[in-house]
Amino acid sequence: MKDLERAMLxxxxxEARAGLAEGGIPIGxxxxxxxxxxxxxxxxRRVQDGDPTAHAETTAFRAAGRQRHYRGTxxxxxxxxxxxxxxxxxxxxxxxxxxGEARTYHGGHDWLAQSGVRIVLLDDAECxxxxxxxxxxxxxxxxxxxxxx
Amino acid sequence: MKDLERAMLxxxxxEARAGLAEGGIPIGxxxxxxxxxxxxxxxxRRVQDGDPTAHAETTAFRAAGRQRHYRGTxxxxxxxxxxxxxxxxxxxxxxxxxxGEARTYHGGHDWLAQSGVRIVLLDDAECxxxxxxxxxxxxxxxxxxxxxx
Numbered sequence: 001m002k003d004l005e006r007a008m009l010x011x012x013x014x015e016a017r018a019g020l021a022e023g024g025i026p027i028g029x030x031x032x033x034x035x036x037x038x039x040x041x042x043x044x045r046r047v048q049d050g051d052p053t054a055h056a057e058t059t060a061f062r063a064a065g066r067q068r069h070y071r072g073t074x075x076x077x078x079x080x081x082x083x084x085x086x087x088x089x090x091x092x093x094x095x096x097x098x099x100g101e102a103r104t105y106h107g108g109h110d111w112l113a114q115s116g117v118r119i120v121l122l123d124d125a126e127c128x129x130x131x132x133x134x135x136x137x138x139x140x141x142x143x144x145x146x147x148x149x
Numbered sequence: 150m151k152d153l154e155r156a157m158l159x160x161x162x163x164e165a166r167a168g169l170a171e172g173g174i175p176i177g178x179x180x181x182x183x184x185x186x187x188x189x190x191x192x193x194r195r196v197q198d199g200d201p202t203a204h205a206e207t208t209a210f211r212a213a214g215r216q217r218h219y220r221g222t223x224x225x226x227x228x229x230x231x232x233x234x235x236x237x238x239x240x241x242x243x244x245x246x247x248x249g250e251a252r253t254y255h256g257g258h259d260w261l262a263q264s265g266v267r268i269v270l271l272d273d274a275e276c277x278x279x280x281x282x283x284x285x286x287x288x289x290x291x292x293x294x295x296x297x298x
Contacts, residue, residue: 046215053202053211053237062202066195069298087236087257088202092296108236147241149218 005098005120008032008076009127011041012100015056016078016130019043025138025145026130027079029056031064031094034072040064046145055145057085061092070094078127080107082146090115100127104135105146154247154269157181157225158276160190161249164205165227165279168192174287174294175279176228178205180213180243183221189213195294204294206234210241219243227276229256231295239264249276253284254295 008030015028030041042059045051057077070092075081078100081089086108089097096118099109103123113119135142143149157179164177179190191208194200206226219241224230227249230238235257238246245267248258252272262268284291292298 050215051211052213052215052241053207058202058207062200064201066199066201066293068293070296071298083236083240084233085236087232087234087239090236091232092201093298144215144217147219149220149242 002122004036005076005122008074008098009078009100009122009124011038012056012076012078013124013126013130015041015043015060016127019045019048019056020130020134022048024048025141026134027056027077029060029075029077031060032074032076034095039067039073044145047141052145053084055082055085057081058088061088074098076100078124079131080105080109080121081112082107086112089117096120098122100124101131103128104131151271153185154225154271157223157247158227158249158271158273160187161205161225161227162273162275162279164190164192164209165276168194168197168205169279169283171197173197174290175283176205176226178209178224178226180209181223181225183244188216188222193294196290201294202233204231204234206230207237210237223247225249227273228280229254229258229270230261231256235261238266245269247271249273250280252277253280 012028016026020026025044040063045054076098080102161177165175169175173196174193189212194203223245225247229251
C-alpha cells in the first residue's frame with residue numbers, strides 16, 4: 001500500500017519541483033480516482049499566475065474538471081493542507097489525503113481526520129527539505145501564501 | 150451600519166443575477182477593504198468556466214489579486230459559505246463575513262464565528278427566493294456544486 005502512496009507522492013513532488021524552477025512556491029498536489037487513475041495534477045501558482053487561490057490542492061482539483069462526486073478519491077499533496085484546502089477536501093467528500101510532510105506547516109488534517117477523511121502522513125524527507133529551504137529563502141512570500149501577517 | 154452591509158450585499162446580488170442570466174449558479178460575492186473599497190467581486194462560474202473551484206467567494210477573492218494580508222476586510226456573499234469558502238476566510242484572516250441568507254444552505258459560518266470571524270446574517274428575502282427557485286429548477290447542478298451525492 002505504501003508503494004502506491006509513494007508513487008502518488010512522486011507526482012506531487014514533481015509538480016512542486018516544477019513550481020520551484022518557475023520561481024514559485026514549491027508545493028505540488030494531485031487528485032486520483034478510486035481506481036488509481038490520475039484525475040488532475042497541479043502546483044501552487046501564486047507567483048506564476050498572481051492567483052492567491054491557486055494553492056496546489058485547488059489547482060489539482062480544478063484540473064480534474066467537473067465531477068459528479070469524489071467518493072473514493074485521494075488527494076496527494078507535498079504539504080499538510082491549509083484550512084482552505086482542507087475545506088475543499090471536506091466540502092467535496094474527498095475520501096483520503098496523502099501528505100508528504102507536516103513538519104514545516106501543520107494545516108487542517110487533524111480536523112479532516114475527525115470528520116472521517118483518511119489521512120496518510122508519509123513524513124517524506126525530500127518534502128521537508130524542499131519547504132525548509134524555500135521558507136528560509138523567501139519568508140515573506142511564504143507568509144503571504146498562508147495569510148500569515 | 151446595516152445600510153453599508155446592504156450596499157455590499159447589493160454587489161453580491163448583482164453578481165448572482167448575472168450568473169443566473171449566463172445559465173450559471175446564482176451565487177455572488179465581493180471582497181471589501183477595511184476602508185470600504187471594493188477589492189474584488191465575482192460569481193459562481195462552475196457552468197461558465199467548467200471550474201469546480203469557482204465558487205463565488207473564491208472568484209471574488211481571486212479577483213482581488215495578491216494581498217499582503219486581509220485584516221479588516223469583509224467578504225459579502227449571497228449564501229452561507231461552504232466549508233471550502235469558509236476555509237478560505239479562516240486561512241487568510243478575513244475579518245468579517247456578511248451573508249445574504251442561510252436558509253437554503255447552512256455552510257461553515259458558525260465555525261467561523263467560533264474562530265473569531267464576525268458574521269452578519271442579513272436573511273435577505275431576495276437571496277432566499279433566488280436560491281429556492283434555482284435549487285427547484287436545477288437540483289442536480291446544485292448538488293454537484295456542493296459535492297452532495
